[in-house]
Each structure stands twice: as C-alpha cells, then as structure tokens.
Amino acid sequence: xxxxxxxxxxxxxxxxxxxxxxxxxxxxxxxxxxxxxxxxxxxxxxxxxxxxxxxxxxxxxxxxxxxxxxxxxxxxxxxxxxxxxxxxxxxxxxxxxxxxxxxxxxxxxxxxxxxxxxxxxxxxxxxxxxxxxxxxxxxxxxxxxxxxxxxxxxxxxxxxxxxxxxxxxxxxxxxxxxxxxxxxxxxxxxxxxxxxxxxxxxxxxxxxxxxxxxxxxxxxxxxxxxxxxxxxxxxxxxxxxxxxxxxxxxxxxxxxxxxxxxxxxxxxxxxxxxxxxxxxxxxxxxxxxxxxxxxxxxxxxxxxxxxxxxxxxxxxxxxxxxxxxxxxxxxxxxxxxxxxxxxxxxxxxxxxxxxxxxxxxxxxxxxxxxxxxxxxxxxxxxxxxxxxxxxxxxxxxxxxxxxxxxxxxxxxxxxxxxxxxxxxxxxxxxxxxxxxxxxxxxxxxxxxxxxxxxxxxxxxxxxxxxxxxxxxxxxxxxxxxxxxxxxxxxxxxxxxxxxxxxxxxxxxxxxxxxxxxxxxxxxxxxxxxxxxxxxxxxxxxxxxxxxxxxxxxxxxxxxxxxxxxxxxxxxxxxxxxxxxxxxxxxxxxxxxxxxxxxxxxxxxxxxxxxxxxxxxxxxxxxxxxxxxxxxxxxxxxxxxxxxxxxxxxxxxxxxxxxxxxxxxxxxxxxxxxxxxxxxxxxxxxxxxxxxxxxxxxxxxxxxxxxxxxxxxxxxxxxxxxxxxxxxxxxxxxxxxxxxxxxxxxxxxxxxxxxxxxxxxxxxxxxxxxxxxxxxxxxxxxxxxxxxxxxxxxxxxxxxxxxxxx
RNA sequence: GCGGAUAUGGCGGAAUUGGCAGACGCGCUGGAUUUAGGUUCCAGUGGGCAACCGUGCAGGUUCAAAUCCUGUUAUCCGCACCA
Numbered sequence: 001x002x003x004x005x006x007x008x009x010x011x012x013x014x015x016x017x018x019x020x021x022x023x024x025x026x027x028x029x030x031x032x033x034x035x036x037x038x039x040x041x042x043x044x045x046x047x048x049x050x051x052x053x054x055x056x057x058x059x060x061x062x063x064x065x066x067x068x069x070x071x072x073x074x075x076x077x078x079x080x081x082x083x084x085x086x087x088x089x090x091x092x093x094x095x096x097x098x099x100x101x102x103x104x105x106x107x108x109x110x111x112x113x114x115x116x117x118x119x120x121x122x123x124x125x126x127x128x129x130x131x132x133x134x135x136x137x138x139x140x141x142x143x144x145x146x147x148x149x150x151x152x153x154x155x156x157x158x159x160x161x162x163x164x165x166x167x168x169x170x171x172x173x174x175x176x177x178x179x180x181x182x183x184x185x186x187x188x189x190x191x192x193x194x195x196x197x198x199x200x201x202x203x204x205x206x207x208x209x210x211x212x213x214x215x216x217x218x219x220x221x222x223x224x225x226x227x228x229x230x231x232x233x234x235x236x237x238x239x240x241x242x243x244x245x246x247x248x249x250x251x252x253x254x255x256x257x258x259x260x261x262x263x264x265x266x267x268x269x270x271x272x273x274x275x276x277x278x279x280x281x282x283x284x285x286x287x288x289x290x291x292x293x294x295x296x297x298x299x300x301x302x303x304x305x306x307x308x309x310x311x312x313x314x315x316x317x318x319x320x321x322x323x324x325x326x327x328x329x330x331x332x333x334x335x336x337x338x339x340x341x342x343x344x345x346x347x348x349x350x351x352x353x354x355x356x357x358x359x360x361x362x363x364x365x366x367x368x369x370x371x372x373x374x375x376x377x378x379x380x381x382x383x384x385x386x387x388x389x390x391x392x393x394x395x396x397x398x399x400x401x402x403x404x405x406x407x408x409x410x411x412x413x414x415x416x417x418x419x420x421x422x423x424x425x426x427x428x429x430x431x432x433x434x435x436x437x438x439x440x441x442x443x444x445x446x447x448x449x450x451x452x453x454x455x456x457x458x459x460x461x462x463x464x465x466x467x468x469x470x471x472x473x474x475x476x477x478x479x480x481x482x483x484x485x486x487x488x489x490x491x492x493x494x495x496x497x498x499x500x501x502x503x504x505x506x507x508x509x510x511x512x513x514x515x516x517x518x519x520x521x522x523x524x525x526x527x528x529x530x531x532x533x534x535x536x537x538x539x540x541x542x543x544x545x546x547x548x549x550x551x552x553x554x555x556x557x558x559x560x561x562x563x564x565x566x567x568x569x570x571x572x573x574x575x576x577x578x579x580x581x582x583x584x585x586x587x588x589x590x591x592x593x594x595x596x597x598x599x600x601x602x603x604x605x606x607x608x609x610x611x612x613x614x615x616x617x618x619x620x621x622x623x624x625x626x627x628x629x630x631x632x633x634x635x636x637x638x639x640x641x642x643x644x645x646x647x648x649x650x651x652x653x654x655x656x657x658x659x660x661x662x663x664x665x666x667x668x669x670x671x672x673x674x675x676x677x678x679x680x681x682x683x684x685x686x687x688x689x690x691x692x693x694x695x696x697x698x699x700x701x702x703x704x705x706x707x708x709x710x711x712x713x714x715x716x717x718x719x720x721x722x723x724x725x726x727x728x729x730x731x732x733x734x735x736x737x738x739x740x741x742x743x744x745x746x747x748x749x750x751x752x753x754x755x756x757x758x759x760x761x762x763x764x765x766x767x768x769x770x771x772x773x774x775x776x777x778x779x780x781x782x783x784x785x786x787x788x789x790x791x792x793x794x795x796x797x798x799x800x801x802x803x804x805x
Numbered sequence: 806g807c808g809g810a811u812a813u814g815g816c817g818g819a820a821u822u823g824g825c826a827g828a829c830g831c832g833c834u835g836g837a838u839u840u841a842g843g844u845u846c847c848a849g850u851g852g853g854c855a856a857c858c859g860u861g862c863a864g865g866u867u868c869a870a871a872u873c874c875u876g877u878u879a880u881c882c883g884c885a886c887c888a
Contacts, residue, residue, distance in 0.1 A: 217809065218883065221808065221884070222884080244888080248888080302886085329886080333887045339888085345888070346806090612829085617810095620817075625816090626816095629831055664821095676819065676829080678830090679818090679819075680829080681829095682829055683828070683829065746825085749825085750868085752868075757825095795824060799825070801868050
C-alpha cells in the first residue's frame with residue numbers, strides 16, 4: 001500500500017471532476033431539484049480566509065449528499081465584486097478596479113477549486129459584469145417606475161474618511177463600519193428605495209420560512225412594528241394641530257407637556273410668535289453638529305429648551321401645556337413630536353425630573369408614588385385621573401380612547417415601523433451606474449429598457465471628491481446626454497448603486513446565468529426557486545438578507561419570480577477565531593492561511609477539521625493540533641485498505657453499528673451537526689481497527705458516508721479498492737430502523753437516584769426480571785441491606801432506580 | 806437600558822431532549838517499534854487514598870436534573886432616546 005499523498009490525490013480528482021464536468025447542473029426540469037446556496041464572497045485582495053470554508057464545506061456536504069440521493073442539485077458560486085476596498089486598492093496602486101477584480105477573482109477561484117467544492121463553475125456570476133448588472137439596473141428601473149425609488153434631500157451618514165454616504169446599517173457606534181472614521185450628518189440629495197412600503201410584507205413573510213430563530217428575531221426587531229395612535233393637540237390660539245404618535249394613548253390624560261424634535265417644521269412656521277426663537281435655533285444647531293457617536297454618548301443626560309410663546313391644548317381635558325424641543329425626539333420616527341407622560345414613560349420621567357415639570361399619575365398600581373419612580377407596567381395597572389377611562393385596564397383603555405379619538409376626529413389608530421428607507425446612492429466609481437437621466441424639463445427620466453446595460457465608463461481618476469460628487473461627474477462626455485423624452489440637454493445620474501444592489505438578486509441569476517433577454521427564464525425560476533437552503537453570516541441579517549427579501553418580494557408582486565420568499569431555509573455559521581480566541585487579524589498575528597493548510601495537510605483535512613471544530617452556529621478557535629488530529633483520522637481511513645476482506649453484506653457483529661452510524665451521519669448532516677457526524681465515523685473506524693477487519697460492504701458504506709466531507713480521499717480509495725465507477729455515481733446509504741436497535745443493552749442501576757452499577761438486559765425483558773438482576777448486584781445488595789424498598793422504577797431500556805429508606 | 810446567545814475535565818466539545826455526565830478529538834502518562842527524534846501501535850487519563858464529590862453560582866420541582874422552574878453572576882453578539 002502506498003502512503004496517503006494528499007497532493008497527488010487531490011490534484012488528480014480535481015482535474016477529473018473538471019474534465020468530466022461531474023458537478024455540472026443541467027436544467028433538467030423532470031428531476032426533483034435541490035438548490036443549496038452560500039453567500040458569494042467579495043473577492044478581496046487578501047484572498048480566501050479560513051472562515052470561508054466553514055459555510056462552503058457545510059453546504060457542499062449537503063449538495064453532495066443530495067446528488068447521491070438522486071436530486072438535480074444547484075450549488076453555484078460567484079463574485080460580489082463591486083465595492084470600496086477594490087476601488088481604494090485601485091487608487092493606491094494605479095490599477096483599474098476592473099483589473100484588480102479580475103486578479104482577485106482568479107486567486108479566489110483557484111483557492112476554492114483547491115478545496116474541492118462541487119460548485120457548477122459554468123454558472124459563475126460576477127456582479128461587475130455588464131451582462132449581469134444589466135439586470136440589476138433593470139430591477140432598479142422597475143422600482144423607479146413603481147415609485148419605489150425616489151430622490152430626496154436628506155441628512156445622510158457621511159463618512160469623513162471614505163467621503164461617501166452610508167446606510168444606517170453601515171454606521172457602527174457612530175463610526176464608519178469599514179474604516180472606523182467618525183460619521184457626521186450631511187445634507188445630500190440621495191436615491192432612496194422605499195423598503196418601508198414592504199415592512200408589513202417582510203414581517204409577515206417570516207412566518208412562512210424556516211429560518212433559525214435568532215435571524216427571525218433580529219429581522220422583526222429591525223423592522224420594529226409598533227401599534228398605537230396618532231393624536232392631534234391644538235396649538236393654543238392657532239389653526240394648526242400638533243400631531244403626535246404614541247403607543248400609550250391610554251395615558252393621554254397624563255400628558256403634562258409636549259416635546260418636538262429640534263428640526264420640527266412648526267418652529268419655522270411659528271417663528272413670529274416664538275419669543276425665544278434664537279435660543280431654539282442655537283439648540284438645533286448644536287444638536288445637528290453632534291455626530292451620531294456624541295449623540296449616543298450623551299444619551300443619558302437629557303437636554304432641551306422650552307418654547308416660549310407657543311403652547312398646546314390637550315384635546316381630552318382642554319388643559320394648556322407647554323411645548324419643548326429636545327433631541328431625544330427624532331424627526332425621522334412617528335410625527336417628530338410626542339406627548340410627554342412623565343408618570344408612565346421612562347424618558348419623559350427623566351426629562352420632567354430634570355426640568356421640574358409636573359408628573360400626574362393616570363395608571364395606578366405602583367407601590368411607589370410616580371413622583372419617586374416611573375411606572376411603566378401595562379399588565380396590572382388601572383386607569384385613574386382619566387375621566388371616562390377610570391377603572392379600566394391599560395388594554396381596555398387603549399381600545400376605548402382610540403375609539404373616542406376616532407369618533408371625535410382628533411386622532412386614529414396608527415402602526416409605525418422602525419425600518420427606514422434604504423439610502424441607495426454612493427458617490428463612488430466602482431458600482432453599478434444608476435440608469436437615470438436628469439432633465440430640467442422632464443425631471444428624472446429612466447433609461448429605456450433596450451438601452452441597458454448602462455456601462456460604467458472608463459475613467460482616468462476615480463479619486464473620491466470632497467464635494468460629495470461621484471468621480472463620474474467629472475466625465476463630461478459621459479454625463480452630458482440628450483433627454484430621451486424631449487431631446488433637450490440633460491445629464492446622467494453620476495452616483496452609483498451600493499454594494500448591496502448586486503447581491504440582492506444574484507441567486508436568481510444562477511438559475512439561468514447566460515440569459516440575454518431576461519434576468520432568468522420563467523421556466524428556470526419556476527423550477528429552481530425558492531432556494532432550499534441558504535447559509536450565511538449573522539452580520540447580513542438586517543442588511544443583505546433583508547434587502548434581498550425586499551427585492552424578491554417586489555419582483556414577486558411584479559410577476560417576475562414565482563414565489564414570495566426567496567429562501568425556504570436560512571442558517572448561519574459561527575466565526576472561526578484565532579488560536580487565542582480572538583478575531584483573526586494581521587495586527588493580532590493570529591491569521592491562518594487556508595493555502596498553507598491545504599498544502600501541508602490537504603483540502604480533505606481542512607474540510608474535515610472545520611466541520612469537526614465544534615457546533616456549527618457557534619464561533620470556534622483555531623487549533624493546529626486539532627487539524628493534525630483530523631489528518632490522522634484520514635490516514636487511518638486510508639489504512640483500512642490493509643485489513644479489507646471480502647463480503648458483500650455487513651458482518652453480523654458490525655450490522656447494528658453500521659445501521660446506527662448511517663442513521664446518525666444522515667441525520668447530523670441534515671441538522672448542522674457535522675461535528676458529531678464525524679465523531680460517529682471516527683468511532684466506527686475505531687471499531688474496525690480494533691477488530692482488525694473491514695469487508696467490502698462496510699468499507700463502501702464508510703466511504704460514501706465520509707465522501708461529502710472528504711471527497712478526494714474517498715474517491716481515490718473507492719478506485720483503489722476496485723469498487724467500480726466513481727463514488728460520486730453511487731447512491732446514498734440506506735439504513736433499516738429495526739437494525740439500529742440492539743437486542744441487549746447495558747443499563748444503569750440506581751439506588752435512590754445514585755448509580756450503583758450496571759446490568760446487561762434484553763430489550764424486551766420484563767420489569768420483574770430486570771429488577772431481579774439489579775438486586776443481585778453486590779453493590780446494590782450492600783446498600784440495601786439495612787433499608788426497606790419503597791419503590792422500584794424501571795424505564796424500559798434506560799434505567800433501574802430502586803428507592804429505599 | 807432592551808433583545809439574543811453562551812457557561813460541562815488540562816483544552817475543543819458530546820449527551821437519543823428528564824434516565825449510566827464527559828462520546829469523538831486534542832493534550833498528557835506509561836509501554837512497544839526506532840540508533841535517536843518524529844511517525845505508528847497498545848494501555849491509561851474528571852477530582853479524591855477512600856466514603857464520596859462533580860455540568861458558572863444559590864435555591865426549588867422530581868424516584869431521577871447539564872437538561873425543567875425561581876433568583877443570581879460572568880462573557881460574547883446585536884440594537885440603542887423608535888415615543
């Protein structure tokens with residue numbers, strides 16, 4: 001027997017699979033389909049990270065298993081290649097981003113091939129390919145034509161270092177997610193997508209999909225649906241009403257003041273009657289200059305200014321109350337103004353305490369006076385000081401007051417969402433051009449479908465500008481065009497789309513990647529969609545995952561795709577940390593390069609190790625010793641050849657264990673428990689080694705079970721042993737439920753809950769016989785000698801417990 | 806502050822969901838092979854001399870708890886003035 005040479009074996013089979021197109025997926029719509037998907041990577045300059053193989057291997061296992069089970073499997077890969085790092089690298093090294101992308105993709109692809117993934121490389125997609133972003137632009141036009149894409153002048157998160165507007169999701173603790181520089185607010189005209197129109201649909205859609213619970217919870221929280229009411233307060237002596245949103249309309253009688261956001265338009269409108277207008281302006285100025293970070297920092301200490309000369313009247317009791325401004329009220333949520341009920345809202349209470357405003361109890365139930373401690377409980381309280389609501393529970397009061405408001409025309413029930421519209425433009429070069437033309441006469445004019453794709457022009461300088469304009473703006477030849485409507489002078493939109501655009505629909509393109517007439521054919525979409533299993537990072541839960549659900553749901557409403565939800569099942573993997581338990585980074589010096597591991601130990605070892613490292617959804621620390629352990633396992637699998645004997649059926653002494661292992665591995669591969677699947681195979685291997693023999697039938701089964709995890713070595717062994725054909729042509733192993741059951745089992749014997757020994761019993765042995773055996777144990781006799789038996793418990797096949805006093 | 810998760814030997818982690826805690830791997834100890842180191846193979850390995858004690862900590866339910874309940878601590882990850 002030759003030694004296990006992973007380099008030769010892996011090279012041989014990778015070439016074989018390539019040549020024979022083993023994993024090519026046909027659009028054969030007669031077979032049952034399975035669509036397994038992993039998030040396509042951003043091809044960064046650093047190359048593949050050891051974190052990448054974890055999810056890729058997990059779903060490669062699923063894909064390979066499904067093929068053995070007879071499914072037509074789609075397991076594709078591509079490149080999410082637009083984005084800032086590439087552009088920055090291009091600027092720094094004077095190479096065109098397109099070239100940078102090509103280089104990086106080549107490297108990534110080589111690395112992925114070296115890991116032996118069963119991707120169908122004929123379906124590779126690249127978001128920067130005009131044939132691809134043709135359809136990204138096409139979807140944008142659809143959104144635009146439905147009024148879901150609009151341009152708005154609004155304060156955006158502006159990264160002072162990247163010089164680019166960021167989505168809320170890209171701002172982390174007030175600094176840029178990418179570069180860590182402070183983020184300030186800056187007014188800029190931006191393309192926005194109305195994801196808020198889909199808030200309810202995105203929320204409801206979660207009920208029908210199989211996502212891991214924490215993903216659902218995060219998305220629900222992010223969408224942030226809340227139910228309440230809008231109420232109009234009269235501005236004393238004015239025509240206008242000041243409208244507020246509240247989730248506690250039941251506490252309306254307890255409103256003792258109001259607070260408007262510093263940006264509220266009424267401040268301008270009633271400038272003339274406001275006595276301290278300058279003071280308000282000064283406060284607003286100060287608030288707007290705060291970065292998000294400072295705003296968060298200072299969150300604990302409430303600030304604000306009372307408006308002099310403008311008051312409001314509570315519509316239910318006609319009490320006149322003051323109006324304040326404070327930055328704890330956000331213009332972007334609700335109506336930009338609130339009624340403050342300090343007795344029953346924590347923030348209002350704090351504010352009232354600080355500025356010495358009255359606190360009136362309207363919900364009784366606290367054992368401490370509301371002037372001492374805020375009372376926010378909604379379960380047990382009873383309404384007081386509230387006229388016709390007195391005596392009601394909070395829930396009943398909410399209903400009654402809402403009816404009252406509606407009847408009197410001073411308010412209505414209202415649902416709000418935390419979800420904000422999606423800032424969709426970037427002042428950058430390396431992104432999809434937005435296919436819109438600005439015409440002074442006609443406004444925003446969309447390109448015609450037949451003029452797509454709008455190709456990103458070659459540009460000399462892609463340096464970002466301080467003015468906030470895209471580098472494309474300097475390309476006058478490209479920018480100046482004739483209006484498609486009136487043929488007058490017009491200009492192209494020079495902002496580009498964010499990186500999230502291309503990844504919001506890429507899974508559709510895989511079903512029909514070369515289609516030039518549609519984003520994918522109806523037939524292909526109908527057959528392949530939805531994705532059966534999608535695995536990706538938790539960090540994308542409120543970004544990519546939500547955005548792509550939004551686009552998909554929109555395309556469903558437009559009749560483009562056949563199902564409302566794109567992903568039937570979503571799982572998430574944990575991070576791979578450095579051996580010191582910290583996140584891998586150059587500065588920490590704990591980075592492991594997958595190329596080195598593949599070279600030294602082989603792809604099969606790396607794959608096996610990453611699956612064995614621990615629970616799939618938890619983060620795990622790298623361990624070189626652990627890698628060696630997995631390599632040893634594969635070496636021992638290799639050596640089983642030495643003890644191979646004839647035999648087309650499992651040998652009697654191994655039969656039960658074989659069926660048990662098939663069942664275990666089968667179930668574990670399905671439920672993200674790759675670590676215990678491998679442990680089961682290791683345990684089986686130990687049995688064969690101990691026994692000193694494995695027959696053909698047993699080895700075949702062993703190799704098929706291991707194949708999805710370690711595809712190269714199992715192919716090679718299959719061939720070396722002359723089992724016929726290749727292992728990828730075989731059928732997945734079946735197990736017989738009956739055969740997994742033991743005839744005799746060893747069970748524990750407890751006396752009063754303490755383990756005293758074990759006995760061998762037949763699975764069908766009756767209670768008396770089992771208890772009898774248990775009592776014969778010397779250790780049991782010894783403990784029972786001076787006690788009387790109170791109770792005898794036998795759980796069939798599990799345990800005996802003799803309770804004695 | 807709110808939400809979510811996690812806590813088990815020297816280490817990574819198992820435990821059929823209430824039924825012999827520590828599967829499997831790493832590491833370690835001893836032995837065999839080897840000129841030696843490495844590799845490989847065999848045996849052992851939660852703590853304690855023992856009775857016993859052991860799943861972050863304190864209670865509780867149960868014949869029986871890592872698992873269920875109550876309280877509590879620590880760590881990690883989201884979100885963060887959303888009215």
